[in-house]
Amino acid sequence: MTDNKDDKTLSVTGKKTLTLKPSGVSQGTVRQDIGRGRTKAVVVETRKRRLTRPEDEKPSAPVSQARPAEPAPAPVAPRPATPAPRIHQPSAPQQRAPQAQQPARQERPRGAVLHDLSAGEMEARRRALVEAQAREVEEAKQRAIDEERRKAEAEEAALRAAEDAAQRATEVKEEGTHVQEAEAPAAAAAPARPAEVRPVPRPAAPSAPVFGRSRKEEEEEEERNAARGPARGKIAAPAPAKVPARPKGEDDRRRGKLTVTSADVDEEGAPSRGRSLASMRRRQEKFRRSQMQEPREKIVREVVLPETITIQELSQRMSERAVDVIKYLMKEGQMMKPGDVIDADLAEIIATEFGHTVKRVSESDVEEGIFDVVDSEGELLSRPPVVTIMGHVDHGKTSLLDAIRNANVVAGEAGGITQHIGAYQVEQNGQKITFIDTPGHAAFTAMRARGAQATDIAILVVAADDSVMPQTIESINHAKAAGVPIIVAINKIDKPTANAQKVRTELLQHEVFVESMGGEVLDVEVSAKNGTNLDKLLEAILLQAEILDLKANPNRTAEGTVIEAELDRGRGAVATVLVQKGTLRPGQIIVAGDQWGRVRALVNDKGDHVKEAGPAMPVEVLGLSGTPAAGDKFAVVENEARAREISEYRLRLARDKAAARQSGSRGSLEQMMSQLQTSGMKEFPLVIKGDVQGSIEAIAGALEKLGTEEVRARIVHSAVGGVTESDISLAEASNAAIIGFNVRANTQARQAAERGGIEIRYYNIIYDLVDDVKAAMSGLLSPERRETFLGNAEILEVFNITKVGKVAGCRVTEGKVERGAGVRLVRDNVVIHEGKLKTLKRFKDEVSEVPVGQECGMAFENYEDIRAGDVIECFRVEHVTRTL
Numbered sequence: 001m002t003d004n005k006d007d008k009t010l011s012v013t014g015k016k017t018l019t020l021k022p023s024g025v026s027q028g029t030v031r032q033d034i035g036r037g038r039t040k041a042v043v044v045e046t047r048k049r050r051l052t053r054p055e056d057e058k059p060s061a062p063v064s065q066a067r068p069a070e071p072a073p074a075p076v077a078p079r080p081a082t083p084a085p086r087i088h089q090p091s092a093p094q095q096r097a098p099q100a101q102q103p104a105r106q107e108r109p110r111g112a113v114l115h116d117l118s119a120g121e122m123e124a125r126r127r128a129l130v131e132a133q134a135r136e137v138e139e140a141k142q143r144a145i146d147e148e149r150r151k152a153e154a155e156e157a158a159l160r161a162a163e164d165a166a167q168r169a170t171e172v173k174e175e176g177t178h179v180q181e182a183e184a185p186a187a188a189a190a191p192a193r194p195a196e197v198r199p200v201p202r203p204a205a206p207s208a209p210v211f212g213r214s215r216k217e218e219e220e221e222e223e224r225n226a227a228r229g230p231a232r233g234k235i236a237a238p239a240p241a242k243v244p245a246r247p248k249g250e251d252d253r254r255r256g257k258l259t260v261t262s263a264d265v266d267e268e269g270a271p272s273r274g275r276s277l278a279s280m281r282r283r284q285e286k287f288r289r290s291q292m293q294e295p296r297e298k299i300v301r302e303v304v305l306p307e308t309i310t311i312q313e314l315s316q317r318m319s320e321r322a323v324d325v326i327k328y329l330m331k332e333g334q335m336m337k338p339g340d341v342i343d344a345d346l347a348e349i350i351a352t353e354f355g356h357t358v359k360r361v362s363e364s365d366v367e368e369g370i371f372d373v374v375d376s377e378g379e380l381l382s383r384p385p386v387v388t389i390m391g392h393v394d395h396g397k398t399s400l401l402d403a404i405r406n407a408n409v410v411a412g413e414a415g416g417i418t419q420h421i422g423a424y425q426v427e428q429n430g431q432k433i434t435f436i437d438t439p440g441h442a443a444f445t446a447m448r449a450r451g452a453q454a455t456d457i458a459i460l461v462v463a464a465d466d467s468v469m470p471q472t473i474e475s476i477n478h479a480k481a482a483g484v485p486i487i488v489a490i491n492k493i494d495k496p497t498a499n500a501q502k503v504r505t506e507l508l509q510h511e512v513f514v515e516s517m518g519g520e521v522l523d524v525e526v527s528a529k530n531g532t533n534l535d536k537l538l539e540a541i542l543l544q545a546e547i548l549d550l551k552a553n554p555n556r557t558a559e560g561t562v563i564e565a566e567l568d569r570g571r572g573a574v575a576t577v578l579v580q581k582g583t584l585r586p587g588q589i590i591v592a593g594d595q596w597g598r599v600r601a602l603v604n605d606k607g608d609h610v611k612e613a614g615p616a617m618p619v620e621v622l623g624l625s626g627t628p629a630a631g632d633k634f635a636v637v638e639n640e641a642r643a644r645e646i647s648e649y650r651l652r653l654a655r656d657k658a659a660a661r662q663s664g665s666r667g668s669l670e671q672m673m674s675q676l677q678t679s680g681m682k683e684f685p686l687v688i689k690g691d692v693q694g695s696i697e698a699i700a701g702a703l704e705k706l707g708t709e710e711v712r713a714r715i716v717h718s719a720v721g722g723v724t725e726s727d728i729s730l731a732e733a734s735n736a737a738i739i740g741f742n743v744r745a746n747t748q749a750r751q752a753a754e755r756g757g758i759e760i761r762y763y764n765i766i767y768d769l770v771d772d773v774k775a776a777m778s779g780l781l782s783p784e785r786r787e788t789f790l791g792n793a794e795i796l797e798v799f800n801i802t803k804v805g806k807v808a809g810c811r812v813t814e815g816k817v818e819r820g821a822g823v824r825l826v827r828d829n830v831v832i833h834e835g836k837l838k839t840l841k842r843f844k845d846e847v848s849e850v851p852v853g854q855e856c857g858m859a860f861e862n863y864e865d866i867r868a869g870d871v872i873e874c875f876r877v878e879h880v881t882r883t884l
């Protein structure tokens with residue numbers, strides 16, 4: 001073994017050290033920098049040079065023969081020019097044992113021989129030496145390249161083995177049984193590594209500077225080194241031997257992880273677990289994850305695409321990562337962010353690229369599915385009725401609402417409870433009734449105008465001492481227009497001047513037939529002041545509700561109507577909503593009008609936070625982005641993106657409507673006419689306001705006479721006085737036109753009309769008014785079909801022409817025939833077909849008409865049963881607009 005005392009160390013380069021043994025075969029290690037501040041040991045073996053000098057030859061001959069074949073000092077390959085002479089020159093004395101220094105001196109004649117060489121020989125030798133060195137450098141370079149390649153291959157092989165092991169290990173279900181199975185591949189992988197992963201000593205061996213060796217000797221040496229490889233592997237790659245001794249590695253394998261051991265030679269020449277182990281673990285873990293993910297089947301989704309969509313939203317709808325979509329777009333040369341909006345065309349390309357199908361929807365489709373969820377009969381449960389109180393000014397609407405609430409509070413809970421929101425619920429005989437606390441028909445109609453049928457029952461409050469007044473009538477008309485049943489509350493019966501009977505009688509004139517007068521309308525005499533008969537009123541409401549059989553499905557996503565909304569300083573946007581279907585809960589995302597938000601909290605009419613609000617329950621909703629308008633419908637949607645999409649669509653719609661209003665009023669007679677025509681309605685709704693009752697009656701009478709079986713004027717509301725805001729909302733809700741006779745609209749009404757796009761027509765002559773209405777109503781009459789006979793033609797012969805079909809060769813016997821005109825085929829005076837002419841030809845030329853006496857070719861559209869002798873009757877059809 002190496003005797004360190006006798007070792008001679010040569011500093012080859014700054015980084016490398018060569019230690020030589022003084023024996024015939026010297027061993028040493030060269031430290032080679034392998035990067036990252038680490039070195040690896042290269043074992044170098046140096047053999048004693050043997051000089052073969054034939055006795056009778058000149059001393060120079062063997063030297064000159066042997067030297068050119070000698071390899072250059074290879075271990076210092078990277079920088080051969082410098083080290084080569086340094087190794088070479090001292091190598092001669094070194095090749096003698098130190099003890100034999102004297103004999104070395106005795107061999108001096110060899111040096112003398114060299115010295116004695118001629119200059120030419122010296123030059124040749126020098127050149128040969130330089131060439132040999134250059135060759136060695138090249139070989140060293142090549143070896144380094146091969147080394148790198150082998151290293152890479154080895155790592156790859158080890159990784160593969162590691163992956164196999166990991167895969168197998170993860171498959172292990174029973175730990176004990178499968179540990180060995182898991183270890184086996186790892187162990188199998190490990191022995192493969194020393195040869196490939198840690199080839200440090202192997203390239204070193206052949207590159208050892210065996211001075212003066214023959215090629216054969218070199219090869220033998222190589223073989224020996226190869227044979228020695230595994231033994232030296234102890235130093236270079238002791239990993240396999242270490243693995244079993246490393247319990248952590250075993251544990252890792254037991255856990256299904258893989259412990260891939262790799263040893264580098266550290267400063268002390270000891271094995272160490274270095275960078276490759278950590279990186280391999282990472283790679284193995286990554287691989288394991290990918291293995292776990294791979295089996296997942298790709299789910300093809302139908303992606304609903306609106307006209308525009310954000311990349312984020314598209315990714316969500318595809319269930320793909322936004323980053324992948326962005327990567328794809330980058331590949332296509334488009335730099336985008338998740339929040340960027342793309343059009344449907346690009347979205348479709350992306351979705352298709354990701355293997356999904358698409359469903360393009362138009363902008364209006366964004367609301368699809370929100371309000372059209374149909375509940376099956378079995379899902380419906382009884383729900384409380386929703387009641388609104390209407391009536392003339394000062395007839396006691398507010399007093400009645402307060403009285404009902406207070407009576408209920410007193411009956412139900414100790415101490416008064418302040419009502420917090422614009423609606424409340426009371427209980428009567430265990431049944432709930434919801435009151436919307438926005439008395440007046442204006443609010444009622446405003447809601448209706450927005451399409452919100454929030455109310456089930458209207459309480460018509462009529463003061464018994466004042467009887468039916470204009471706004472009482474207005475309320476009746478509003479309720480009728482909405483199709484909401486009325487319950488008459490004859491109030492203030494405590495007053496000595498009260499006359500309930502008079503109220504009933506006057507209501508008759510307005511087609512409100514109360515029960516006591518033989519009708520079906522429930523009526524209750526009450527006193528809001530004294531609280532008289534309030535329970536009877538509530539019972540009447542429940543009775544009416546029973547008749548209406550009010551039901552809703554509480555087990556679905558909620559929808560309903562906004563009753564009122566305000567911006568609260570502390571709480572932000574607060575909307576009082578009436579849940580009409582389903583159950584609303586905090587955390588859900590709702591869209592209300594053009595606003596949306598996540599429900600932060602629900603507050604009931606008593607100011608308590610509640611966890612849910614079912615059908616007919618009024619609650620305050622906190623969390624909206626802004627304040628929606630009263631009457632706006634709200635609904636729960638599945639996610640924020642959808643909510644935003646709908647809200648944006650509605651905002652756009654509102655802007656478009658406002659812009660449209662600039663150009664024309666929707667409430668104009670002409671527009672209404674066309675609207676009614678398209679809707680198929682044959683009623684012409686009107687709101688008439690006049691200066692005196694007499695003129696209103698005259699107008700109503702004249703308009704009534706215009707009516708036919710097909711179309712008639714329907715006076716939604718008529719009253720004495722100027723046009724009010726309430727008239728506008730009624731007109732809006734019932735699609736009516738407003739006629740003002742000798743009256744004008746007040747400022748608020750004008751503004752409301754402007755906002756709602758309602759046209760108010762003013763007249764002071766009844767005939768003008770009637771003529772205009774007549775003209776508008778005429779548009780509703782179906783036009784008259786008027787037929788004009790053109791002529792007859794007789795079929796002389798029938799030709800069957802390829803690609804055209806049967807063509808009748810005719811002669812016009814009467815009048816004329818026209819192309820495009822209507823035709824009847826008459827056979828034996830019986831019409832057997834009616835249709836249109838496809839072709840009308842004279843001598844192969846298509847003509848527009850053929851007069852009597854001339855011959856022509858005629859063919860029918862989609863009809864070929866024609867025979868010689870048949871008569872073709874030609875006629876023109878006109879649709880004439882009818883007037884009343």
Ligand SMILES: Nc1nc2c(ncn2[C@@H]2O[C@H](COP(=O)(O)OP(=O)(O)OP(=O)(O)O)[C@@H](O)[C@H]2O)c(=O)[nH]1
Nearest residue numbers: 392393394395396397398399400491492527528529
């Ligand atoms: N005697 C008597 N007075 C009543 C009764 N109900 C209401 N009042 C009174 O009638 C007046 C008007 O009552 P409100 O409740 O304000 O009537 P309203 O219909 O809400 O009035 P507006 O909100 O202006 O439309 C008040 O002074 C009430 O005190 C009742 O049953 N008996």
